[in-house]
Amino acid sequence: MNIIEVGCQLRYRVWSPTVFLLNLSVARNAHQTVTSESLEVVPYQVIEECEVGPLGNRVVRLNATPGELTIRYTATAELRSDEVDSTNVGETNYEQLPADVLSYLNPSRYCESDKLYRFAFEEFGQLLTGYSRVTAICNWTYQQLAYTPGSTGPTTTACDVLIQRTGVCRDYAHVAISLCRAMGIPARYVSGYAVNLHPPDFHGFFEAYLDRRWFLFDATRLAPVGGFVRIGTGRDAADVAFATIRGEAESTEVFVWASDMSPSSRLLPSDDVQTGISSA
Amino acid sequence: MNIIEVGCQLRYRVWSPTVFLLNLSVARNAHQTVTSESLEVVPYQVIEECEVGPLGNRVVRLNATPGELTIRYTATAELRSDEVDSTNVGETNYEQLPADVLSYLNPSRYCESDKLYRFAFEEFGQLLTGYSRVTAICNWTYQQLAYTPGSTGPTTTACDVLIQRTGVCRDYAHVAISLCRAMGIPARYVSGYAVNLHPPDFHGFFEAYLDRRWFLFDATRLAPVGGFVRIGTGRDAADVAFATIRGEAESTEVFVWASDMSPSSRLLPSDDVQTGISSA
Amino acid sequence: MNIIEVGCQLRYRVWSPTVFLLNLSVARNAHQTVTSESLEVVPYQVIEECEVGPLGNRVVRLNATPGELTIRYTATAELRSDEVDSTNVGETNYEQLPADVLSYLNPSRYCESDKLYRFAFEEFGQLLTGYSRVTAICNWTYQQLAYTPGSTGPTTTACDVLIQRTGVCRDYAHVAISLCRAMGIPARYVSGYAVNLHPPDFHGFFEAYLDRRWFLFDATRLAPVGGFVRIGTGRDAADVAFATIRGEAESTEVFVWASDMSPSSRLLPSDDVQTGISSA
Amino acid sequence: MNIIEVGCQLRYRVWSPTVFLLNLSVARNAHQTVTSESLEVVPYQVIEECEVGPLGNRVVRLNATPGELTIRYTATAELRSDEVDSTNVGETNYEQLPADVLSYLNPSRYCESDKLYRFAFEEFGQLLTGYSRVTAICNWTYQQLAYTPGSTGPTTTACDVLIQRTGVCRDYAHVAISLCRAMGIPARYVSGYAVNLHPPDFHGFFEAYLDRRWFLFDATRLAPVGGFVRIGTGRDAADVAFATIRGEAESTEVFVWASDMSPSSRLLPSDDVQTGISSA
Incomplete structure (x- = not known):
């Protein structure tokens, strides 16, 4: 079990009455337990906590008045050790996919898998199926793209990135998700905190559905998957x-941190992981 | 209350073992009751019925073997009369939107609302808010586009359509949904059967969330909204x-029908509707 | 006749042997005469002057070595007064367009007129033809777009801008050119210096072919058309x-200027122009 | 020298007075001589022949009246044997490119080379430069794409094709041109007749500028390059x-032919060519 302390501090200059919807609280599920948590808003605002959608994304909504606004979140999460021998993790046949997983085969805003059937099949159609195929998709994505902060924006899609061949973590995830879906492997986006991410920031990675479970993957190799603490889950960013x-409102500071507090940290560089992380 | 009989017959030539996922069964909810229903598959196949997602979309999954395949679905649905005086139906403030409605503000594969904030604001930002603004979006969509079968394809998006100015029912819905979301009005796609649709076919229209309820809209004016029988609901097509x-497998026939069996049909031409249809 | 002094100073930090192709010399044609001109390059480099293409764009090519590079260009141009009563300037029938003008009906990289036939026809198809229709296209472009530095980039196209509704001078020109071409009016891009442009910078505008001549237009209304000094002409930027x-190499300074030295300047604000500027 | 007979018959149903601009006459240049030629239009129309642009594209313009229209063109062309040992054909340094060739480095409507710098550099940046690199681009294009009639349309671009991985001859040419330009190799589109093309049709291929000359290439491998008879040259289709x-007007027939009438035909399958065809 890993014990991870995470948090962030966001500052804004607010010019008019403004509603903020924040999705930065650590998710609660069978794989991660929140043992302590605090959310401070300065100046004090009434905040509303709600869950969005069937995946349990935790959203905080607050009405800010003009002036300076500081939001500070901290949490300690215990991550269950869910390493699995990935050697025999296969794909789930289409006719056996659970109904609630089917929608993760659909194309989404930033993951145009419906344009990539032939592309994906040509690149990955001849490979062994299962965990190793998703690993191949991650490796291909890592090798084809250059991690280039500032090279993409909020409306950049997976197809844009496949042409320009540069991006940041969300783009890597979108590309890999799109290729998985095009191959018939359900895949979805995960936002989170990540230990040993440099420079520290929120992170974006993904899950693929294999052998009746979701497994975590990250095509960026920027941080060890075992140190990822999930915030939200969705079709894409x-x-x-x-x-x-x-x-x-204008953002004036985004500061994010995540530290492994386990007695003896076992987090390995992400390109060394030979075991799958089953996540949900 | 309207009583509508709907159905379809689909034929395929199947060349290899093939999984079909069919989403053509009438949805069950507080606004429409299925009083009788049948699904025939020839030759006989084991079929699996499942619900997909939190919206209760009913999906039938079957494994077809090579040869001819015929699927015939019929149902009788009773539609509750949900007409509402739309005069005072306003928009719901962002901070009061229920958590499960928030995701219908997000952009989706065919509805790139994240690119249309300024476009929507310039066209519709000065209008009265609420039901009348969504009606204005429908009218604008109807006036700007030419209904042109064959002019768009399965990967055509709302932005594509806003440039080329032609489309079919799904494109009209995608444009209107995108503009609603860009204005801060949650909107989602609905597929269904439609009485008096010529030529008869499956139909695509949409819902907008106003005054704590979903209301049905159709920017195509092809058939009366009161005769729409919902099949599925989603972010987009x-x-x-x-x-x-x-x-x-190759589709060899698609035949769809919908008839109003109410003692005295009250379905009006869609461009005459002055009352809102609250749908869910 | 207007006498305009123009110039620019560009500084670069050069990291490796680098070829520069500069298109900033004032064009020579029947409508503008260069009465004096100088180009300084520090440190001294061998430079090559060449004309590119049939339009006489003047290009300077130089091989820079690592270090600081400064390029300073100044010129004095006399602009012939080519004002024309635009009231009766009509469009040229397609069968009468000169062969060398036909290619300016073709779509180009940033002007996808081939996607805009219906869009253009719906917006401008019912208007009076000729100069007034191109003016209507400029007015529409001006009204639909918000001039927003930084909102577009080097690969942004006219269709992108029609969706996002923001841009800078080159985007305004691309939109207007695309709409002209879609209406059957040949149109091309012009880069140049502009008197009274704030902040001073290179400018981008366009020409439309009407009544057997090219006329200058600018949808941005940022500076008087009569003070435009042409650098280059092309299909688009x-x-x-x-x-x-x-x-x-890294750009460290771009400084551009243009001043009207005519004894009594007659340059009017661009939205006041009632006379067409015939340019070539 | 190859002697090639080419021709086409086009039929239209014309509904209103219609201007046709036809670009189907064999080009005249140092590499191909037109020894006989005829153009019939039934019913008889006044036709106008003109050259478009600096490349000598020959365009025929005619005003058709409502009714049936038949256009029949035949020509005999002698192609100079321009085979060159391609082993040592290198690229021309950027600073030595002739001014009139520079524009073929610019992106164009269907060849968005400005989005493909990194893509091209990653795929082809490490290869030997010159003829062999363009050959590598052709081979890659051939291997990545599936030739699929109907899979693309008139507005499909090279980037679209790189995502969907299917296309026809014009798409293959657009992809290869875009990759050449992104690598700094001037490239342009050529339309023409082609011997041994099945099914017979107009063909689209391309030229790259190497070692101070233009060389013909065809990434489709559908017909021998030595049997190509040029019609037009441009930035793209x-x-x-x-x-x-x-x-x-409605097209009712397009029939195209091209036959090698040389005493002893030497046309080889295109994937066998080891010698470059210098074309202009």
Whole structure:
């Protein structure tokens, strides 16, 4: 079990009455337990906590008045050790996919899998199926793209990235998700905190559905998957924006951290992982 | 209350073992009751019925063997009369939107609302809010587009359509949904049967969330909204394909019907409707 | 006749042997005469002057070595007064367009007129033809778009801008050119210097072919058309980049100026112009 | 020297007075001589022949009246044998490219080379430069794409094709041209007749500028390059449409042929060619 301390501090200059929708609280599920947590808003605001959608994304909504706004979140999460020998993890046949997983085969805003059937089949159609095929998709994505902060924006899609061949973590995830879906493997986007991510920031990675479970993957190799703490889950980044703002406000600081507090940290570099992380 | 008989017959030539996922059964909810229903598959196949997602879309999955395949579905639905005086139906403030409605503000595969904020605001930002603004979006969509079968394809998006200015029912719905979301009005796609649709076919229309309820709209004016029988609900057409096919099969017939069997039919031409249809 | 002094100073930090292709010299044609001109390059480099294409774009090519590079260009141009009563300037029938003008009906990289036939026809098909229709296209472009520095990039196209509704001068020109071509009016891009442009910068505008001549237009209304000094002409901005760089170099300064030195300046604000400027 | 007989018959049903612009006459240049030629139009129409642009594309313009229209073109062309040992054909340094060749480095409507710098560099940046690199681009294009009639349309671009991985001859040419330009190799589109093309049709291929000459290439491998008879040359297919129609007319027949009449035909299958064809 890993014990991870995470948190973030966000500052805004607010110009008019503004509603903030924040999706930065650690998710609660069978794989991660939140043992302590705090959310401070300065100046004090009434906040509303709600769950969005069937996946349990935790959203905080607050009405800010003009002025400076500081949001500080901290949490300690215990991650269950869910390593699995990935050697024999296969794909689930289409006719056996659970009904609630089927929608993760559909194309979404930033993951146009419906345009990529031939592309994916040509690149990955001859490979062994299962965990190793998703690993091949991650490796291909890692090798084809250059991690280039600033090279993409909020409306950049997987197909855009496949042409320009540069992107950041969300783009890597969108590309890999799109290729998985095009191959018939359900895949979805996960936002989270990540230990040993440099520079520290929120992270975006993905899950693929294999052998009746979701497994975590990250095509960026920027941080060990075993140190990922899930915030939100969705079809793509459109569903798990860290902050959605209705009103006039300007971000003046985003500071994010995540530390492994386990007695003896076992987090390995992500390109060394030979065991799958079953996540949900 | 309207009593509508609907149905369809689909024929395929199947070339290899093929999984069909069919989304053509009438949805069950507080607004429509299925009083009788039958699904025939010739030759006989084991079929599996399942619900997909939180919206209760009913999906039938079957494994077809090579040869001819005929699927025949019929149902009788009673539609509750849900007409509402739309005069005072307003928009719901962002901070009061229920958590499970928020995701219908997100952009989706065929509805790139994240690119249309300024477009929507310039066209519709000065209008009265609420039901009348969604009606204005429908009218604008109707006036800007030419209904042109064959002018769009399965990967055409709302932005494509806003440039080329032609489309079919799903494109009209995608445009209107995108503009609603860009204005901060949750909107979602609905597939269904429609009385008095010429030529008869499956139909695509949409819902907008106003005043704590979903209301039905159709920017095509092709058939009266009061005669719509819902099949599926989703973010856009990606979620409610009538048939998803994994394998080799060729469609040889699609025949769809819908008849109003109410003692005295009250279905008006769709451009005459002055009352809102609250749908869910 | 207007006498305009123009110039620019560009500084680069050059990291490796680098070829610069500069398109910033004032064009020579029947409508503008260069009475004096100088180009300084520090440190001294061998430079090559050449004309590119049939339009007489003047290009300077130089091989820079690592270090600081300064390019300083100044010129005095006399602009012939080519004002024309635009009232009766009509469009040229397709069968009477000169052969060398026909290619300006073709779609180009940033002007996808081939996707805009219906869009253009719906917006402008019912208007009076000729100069007034091109003016209507400029007015529409001006009204639909918000001039927003930084909102577009080097690969942004007219269709992108029609969706996002923001852009800078090159985007305004691309939109207007695309709509002209879609209506059957040949149109092309012009880069140049502009008197009274704030902040001072290179400018992009366009020409439309009417009544057997090219006329200058500018949908941005940022500066008087009578004070435009042409640098290059092309299908769109792809053909007239101010600087094309092969190698490793970083721009550290771009400073541009243009002043009307005529004894009594007659330059009017651009939205006041009632006379057409025939340009070539 | 190869002697090639080519021709086409086009039939239209014309509904209103319509202007046709036809670009189907064999080009005249140092590499191909037209020894006989005829153009019949039934019913008789006044036709106008003109050259478009600096490349000498020959365009025929005619005003058709309502009714049936038949256009029949035949020509005999002698192709100079221009085979060159391609082993040592290198690329021309950027600073030595002639001014009139520079524009073929610019992106164009269907060849978005400006989005493909990294893509091209990653795939082809490490290869030997020159003829062999363009050959590598052709081979890659051939291997990545599936030739699929009907899979693309008139507005499909190279980037679209790189995602969907299917296309026809014009798409293969657009992809290869885009990749050449992104690598700094000038490239342009050529339309023409082709011996041994099955099914017979107009063909689209391309030229790359190497070692101070243009060389012909065809990534489709559908017909021997030595049997190509040039019609038009342009930046991409936008410049050399076989027929541009202003008015209401419907194509009812397109029949194209090309036969090698040389005493002893030496045309080899295109994937066997080891010698470059210098073309202009």
